[in-house]
Amino acid sequence: MHLPRPGYLARKLLGVAATLFAVLTFNFLLFRILPGDPVRLLARAGNLSPEAIERLRQSFGLDQPLPAQYLIYLRNLATGDLGTSLTYRRPVTAILAERMENTLILLAAATVIVVAFGILFGVYAAARRGTRVDSGTVVTSLVFWSLPTFWVGLIFVFILGVYLRVLPISGMTTPGAHYGTPIEAIVDVSRHLVLPTLTLALVDIGQFILITRSSLIDVLTEDFILTAKAKGLSRRRVIWRHGVPNAMLPIVTATALYVSLIVGGTIQVETVFSYPGMGRLMYDAVLRRDYPVLEASFLLFAVTVIFANLASDLLYRRLDPRVRDA
Amino acid sequence: MRRTIGWRGAVVAAAATIVLAACGSSATPVPGSAAPGSPAASAEVPAPTDATGATAAPSTGAAPSDATLRVGWASEPDTMNPLTTYSTEATEVLQLIYDKLIGYGTDLKPKAELAASWETAADGLSTTYRLQPNATWSDGQPVTSEDVAYTFQTIKDDSLGSYAQWLADFVGAETPDPQTVVLRYAKPQAFDPALAIPILPKHVWSTMDAKAIQTFPNDQPVGSGPFTLGEWKKGETVTLQRNDAFWGSPAIPKEIIYVLYASEDVEAQALKNGDVDVLTEVPPTVWDGVVGAENVKAAQLPSFSFHHIGFNVSDAAGSRGNPLLRDPEIRRALSAAVDRNQLVQIALAGKGQIGSTLIPAGLAEWHLEVPPDTKLDADPEKAKSILDAAGYVDANGDGIRESKDGMPLQFRLIAIESTSVDVRAAQLFRDAAEAVGIKLDLTTMDENTLGSTVYNTDAPDWDVFVWGWDSGVPDPDYMLGVPLCSQIGGNNDVFYCDKAYDELYAQQATTLDPAARKVLVDQMQQMFYDAAPYIVMWYQDKLQAYRTDTWTGWQEIPGGILFNFTRDNYMNVAPAR
Numbered sequence: 086m087h088l089p090r091p092g093y094l095a096r097k098l099l100g101v102a103a104t105l106f107a108v109l110t111f112n113f114l115l116f117r118i119l120p121g122d123p124v125r126l127l128a129r130a131g132n133l134s135p136e137a138i139e140r141l142r143q144s145f146g147l148d149q150p151l152p153a154q155y156l157i158y159l160r161n162l163a164t165g166d167l168g169t170s171l172t173y174r175r176p177v178t179a180i181l182a183e184r185m186e187n188t189l190i191l192l193a194a195a196t197v198i199v200v201a202f203g204i205l206f207g208v209y210a211a212a213r214r215g216t217r218v219d220s221g222t223v224v225t226s227l228v229f230w231s232l233p234t235f236w237v238g239l240i241f242v243f244i245l246g247v248y249l250r251v252l253p254i255s256g257m258t259t260p261g262a263h264y265g266t267p268i269e270a271i272v273d274v275s276r277h278l279v280l281p282t283l284t285l286a287l288v289d290i291g292q293f294i295l296i297t298r299s300s301l302i303d304v305l306t307e308d309f310i311l312t313a314k315a316k317g318l319s320r321r322r323v324i325w326r327h328g329v330p331n332a333m334l335p336i337v338t339a340t341a342l343y344v345s346l347i348v349g350g351t352i353q354v355e356t357v358f359s360y361p362g363m364g365r366l367m368y369d370a371v372l373r374r375d376y377p378v379l380e381a382s383f384l385l386f387a388v389t390v391i392f393a394n395l396a397s398d399l400l401y402r403r404l405d406p407r408v409r410d411a
Numbered sequence: 412m413r414r415t416i417g418w419r420g421a422v423v424a425a426a427a428t429i430v431l432a433a434c435g436s437s438a439t440p441v442p443g444s445a446a447p448g449s450p451a452a453s454a455e456v457p458a459p460t461d462a463t464g465a466t467a468a469p470s471t472g473a474a475p476s477d478a479t480l481r482v483g484w485a486s487e488p489d490t491m492n493p494l495t496t497y498s499t500e501a502t503e504v505l506q507l508i509y510d511k512l513i514g515y516g517t518d519l520k521p522k523a524e525l526a527a528s529w530e531t532a533a534d535g536l537s538t539t540y541r542l543q544p545n546a547t548w549s550d551g552q553p554v555t556s557e558d559v560a561y562t563f564q565t566i567k568d569d570s571l572g573s574y575a576q577w578l579a580d581f582v583g584a585e586t587p588d589p590q591t592v593v594l595r596y597a598k599p600q601a602f603d604p605a606l607a608i609p610i611l612p613k614h615v616w617s618t619m620d621a622k623a624i625q626t627f628p629n630d631q632p633v634g635s636g637p638f639t640l641g642e643w644k645k646g647e648t649v650t651l652q653r654n655d656a657f658w659g660s661p662a663i664p665k666e667i668i669y670v671l672y673a674s675e676d677v678e679a680q681a682l683k684n685g686d687v688d689v690l691t692e693v694p695p696t697v698w699d700g701v702v703g704a705e706n707v708k709a710a711q712l713p714s715f716s717f718h719h720i721g722f723n724v725s726d727a728a729g730s731r732g733n734p735l736l737r738d739p740e741i742r743r744a745l746s747a748a749v750d751r752n753q754l755v756q757i758a759l760a761g762k763g764q765i766g767s768t769l770i771p772a773g774l775a776e777w778h779l780e781v782p783p784d785t786k787l788d789a790d791p792e793k794a795k796s797i798l799d800a801a802g803y804v805d806a807n808g809d810g811i812r813e814s815k816d817g818m819p820l821q822f823r824l825i826a827i828e829s830t831s832v833d834v835r836a837a838q839l840f841r842d843a844a845e846a847v848g849i850k851l852d853l854t855t856m857d858e859n860t861l862g863s864t865v866y867n868t869d870a871p872d873w874d875v876f877v878w879g880w881d882s883g884v885p886d887p888d889y890m891l892g893v894p895l896c897s898q899i900g901g902n903n904d905v906f907y908c909d910k911a912y913d914e915l916y917a918q919q920a921t922t923l924d925p926a927a928r929k930v931l932v933d934q935m936q937q938m939f940y941d942a943a944p945y946i947v948m949w950y951q952d953k954l955q956a957y958r959t960d961t962w963t964g965w966q967e968i969p970g971g972i973l974f975n976f977t978r979d980n981y982m983n984v985a986p987a988r
Contacts, residue, residue, distance in 0.1 A: 174492065
């Protein structure tokens, strides 16, 4: 394996740092120029005295001038302190950690299914370009891709959850369940994950099938494929050994983007299945003007996108010598 | 104070609406509602003069069970800190963890809670409460009069939370012995603040100053109520455990678990599937699917809320509202022109009662039936004659009446776009106004924007709006207190100010005799109805549903089986055989 030259990596990391800093600053400013005073929202139970409101402002540092708030923000970030949620009055890190864990559990399974089966079906279709199998796959992918997520979720709820009653329709666990063994807990959570995962997989797999198919079709017209065929290699070997690796670049990009979605959660699936993930946390935070939660979520989102991109850049170099030598 | 919830609209918007409803149901973000100087100044008062609730224990004779009551809801608490919460969900849960001195029974009459008995002095300026002798905190410490004195004094001194509004006249507490506390007020209190304020353990809270309390999550509340907090899995469930050291008869459910649903369709399905036993609110969009479902009872009950059309009558120098609306005759004509039954039937799909005065019909003993001769409703001819008599005629034949100096009767009308019932009502209102020669231009906006537009006290730039109120206590004081002069800058959303009305308000707030108070309350309702700064459109019903095959004994009462001012349904429902 060729390791990237140190110079390259250093340049990349410097770029990452600069991007991060820009994101931090933008993030900070964005939520402070938005209309709507968060303290007013907190005081909406009404009848808070002016002293109580002032005290609230102080306890969240909102009484300071903007530059001072910015310095405090940077200092706290450096120590890993993301602030206190205006809504829940708890440290943001704790809230984010819970939600991230839930979202990761949900999306890990979905990502594996979507990427693995997406590639598989895409290759299958591309290898049979122009046949009925191919056009059937393309049409099906397009249909799934364009289905509204919440609608697919509801259909699953009604068929598998209500009509057949084989699977739970909401939440992460059975409310009030007391587990005898860890196995029971795992089984319970897994059962709850089936419908949301299925929904995500169905809706998102289409794009991977289509990207894989078109990328591979391009590659299969290249001269080196002809050469490989001429050498008498098996069809399977031509496709998997010579075709697929060369068609991977767009797939890697799409996967990197898809993985960064994990942080944002998937608000529609989380809503239909009442799943306590990042998407709903962020959505609630917007409506409640919970700046600390929003800032931290956006930061996390930005960091994930930046690093997913960095990872895909590095992977590119591994996959494609042309990129490496450029 | 609390703004009403908007009923949610389309399924497609489920994600959005749920959260909106979540915010809405607690109270809308109303900029200005807590403006300086506004705290509902005279809170009110009074109370049961001398109830001897004796043992108070809720009891139906059924034995405590091992069963779990599962409640489905669409929004979760914000915090377990009763002094900072602004969500109705937290209030609901906390009323099971903390006791008040006096609670409400299923008849919504005061009944003994932490105070076994109480007695108000003849001058009405103090009340002596005797505490339940065996009351303990959930950490094992005894509940004493010091706790009560600490709670009231701290809320008053540090102006904590929305409870401070009830203690405007509070002057101090005495603790002659550990079981007895005397609360003193500058004026008699027709609404006893003891009905509203949860008693907190001094040994836990007194270690914090006011600022520390602001950020105190209270994750492990120490209370004296019938339940303790088991676990709060944020975004999923809140679990309460029966408090076996509770001073009264123990609750029948061993555990209550609140399950959060983010989709209304799925929430309704969960009830039908038997995943939960009761829903705290059934959205109208799924109501028909719940009614008639097997083993499910849908409960449509009167509430303590209304939706209204409000007119900007501000005479502030900076007001940009149309000055014509300061003429009560125009407002009265509009009140007469609109058909409230049509509003209920069409906009609200029949899920409520026709509106009239400030006090919802659900508060039956205080609500005034407006006498027929002063009634303004569904009478366009009367509207026209009021306008004719006041000199507003259509001189130029364009279909819109003008004032004597030629100003057309044309006003801006705003409503919250996500509250579909309000938008529909605004459309019907616009048509009714047009039929009598008044033109309304309807615009919709989001709730935050409408709030900041309406509550722009110094320079309100609007004419007419549609919104609503929930009463925070089952007492007329709450609603009557909205349009006071002193609430301009506070809750008064129409800038109405009538010194005579304020005078009556102050009187009723200190009148302990219910019959005498009712006379004053009626007078105020009539006065406000006649002046018509509000057109109260309807009193919407509370829509809830429960399974009949899991728990029995639900008391269907005004205000709802849950999310009401009484906690007795939680105590007394029993597992079905």
